Amino acid sequence: AQSVTQLGSHVSVSEGALVLLRCNYSSSVPPYLFWYVQYPNQGLQLLLKYTSAATLVKGINGFEAEFKKSETSFHLTKPSAHMSDAAEYFCAVYGGSQGNLIFGKGTKLSVKP
Amino acid sequence: EAGVTQFPSHSVIEKGQTVTLRCDPISGHDNLYWYRRVMGKEIKFLLHFVKESKQDESGMPNNRFLAERTGGTYSTLKVQPAELEDSGVYFCASSQDHHETALWGTEAFFGQGTRLTVV
Numbered sequence: 609a610q611s612v613t614q615l616g617s618h619v620s621v622s623e624g625a626l627v628l629l630r631c632n633y634s635s636s637v638p639p640y641l642f643w644y645v646q647y648p649n650q651g652l653q654l655l656l657k658y659t660s661a662a663t664l665v666k667g668i669n670g671f672e673a674e675f676k677k678s679e680t681s682f683h684l685t686k687p688s689a690h691m692s693d694a695a696e697y698f699c700a701v702y703g704g705s706q707g708n709l710i711f712g713k714g715t716k717l718s719v720k721p
Numbered sequence: 722e723a724g725v726t727q728f729p730s731h732s733v734i735e736k737g738q739t740v741t742l743r744c745d746p747i748s749g750h751d752n753l754y755w756y757r758r759v760m761g762k763e764i765k766f767l768l769h770f771v772k773e774s775k776q777d778e779s780g781m782p783n784n785r786f787l788a789e790r791t792g793g794t795y796s797t798l799k800v801q802p803a804e805l806e807d808s809g810v811y812f813c814a815s816s817q818d819h820h821e822t823a824l825w826g827t828e829a830f831f832g833q834g835t836r837l838t839v840v
Contacts, residue, residue: 651833652814709756713763
């Protein structure tokens with residue numbers, strides 16, 4: 609069965625600092641992995657996805673994530689945080705035979721001026 | 722192009738009452754998904770429609786929940802009677818292709834969610 613663990617329900621960084629949001633997964637099959645973002649009062653928006661092509665995936669708004677099979681991780685990073693990055697971020701894995709997405713609990717990112 | 726629209730954005734009802742949530746997918750999207758996030762928990766899958774047919778309803782919590790998709794267009798999710806533990810945010814998503822067949826080449830677009838509070 610597939611599962612996702614996001615380490616840290618809240619992360620706070622200063623504007624201009626590195627953003628690192630952690631995600632570890634468990635999957636009995638080669639995983640398809642995703643990061644979604646939810647800005648206040650908006651729906652979930654796809655940031656990026658890994659579908660077994662390149663292990664370093666670039667997404668929108670300067671975010672990227674690296675798939676590391678040996679560590680079963682898919683951490684999300686951004687070199688320099690912007691105030692507009694404040695949002696909640698969700699890591700998800702495709703559920704395989706379940707045919708749906710399995711989400712982590714989410715990480716709220718705060719950006720301090 | 723309009724995105725996925727959910728109505729209402731917020732709903733507060735008393736325990737035992739009935740509530741109906743509505744989702745209008747992106748036009749032309751055959752696949753429609755409902756997800757729910759209970760406070761402090763993960764977003765969890767509820768069910769999946771392909772056009773008007775229920776493809777997978779394995780995530781529906783119990784028979785107090787009834788989902789329909791009239792004519793393969795909009796969908797409703799009815800909770801009757803509502804219980805306190807039904808409180809949470811209900812998300813709807815739609816896509817042109819199913820997750821598996823498209824290998825997620827086609828993105829699923831999510832609505833902003835309906836926040837349901839049962840008191």
